Amino acid sequence: MPRPIETGREDAHGNLWFTIREAAAFTNRGVQTIYSWERRGHLNRATATVDEHGRRIYSQQQIAAAERQARRNTALVRRAAG
Numbered sequence: 001m002p003r004p005i006e007t008g009r010e011d012a013h014g015n016l017w018f019t020i021r022e023a024a025a026f027t028n029r030g031v032q033t034i035y036s037w038e039r040r041g042h043l044n045r046a047t048a049t050v051d052e053h054g055r056r057i058y059s060q061q062q063i064a065a066a067e068r069q070a071r072r073n074t075a076l077v078r079r080a081a082g
Contacts, residue, residue, distance in 0.1 A: 019051065042069045
C-alpha cells in the first residue's frame with residue numbers, strides 16, 4: 001500500500017522531509033505557493049537537501065517556518081492596506 005503523499009519521508013533521527021509536491025499537500029497549499037515561498041526567500045534553496053532523485057527536499061521545520069513567515073507577511077500587507 002503506497003503511503004499518502006503528504007507524509008513526507010522520515011530520516012534516522014525522526015525528522016520529516018518533504019519534496020515541493022509533498023510540502024504542498026502537507027500544508028494544503030498549491031505547488032506554486034511553495035515555489036513562491038522559495039522565490040520570496042521563505043525557503044532557502046541553498047539550505048535545501050537533495051533526495052536520491054535530485055529533487056529539493058525541505059524539513060518539516062523549514063516548511064513550518066516558511067508558512068509562519070508567509071502568514072506574517074500577509075498580515076503586514078493587510079494592516080498596511082487597511
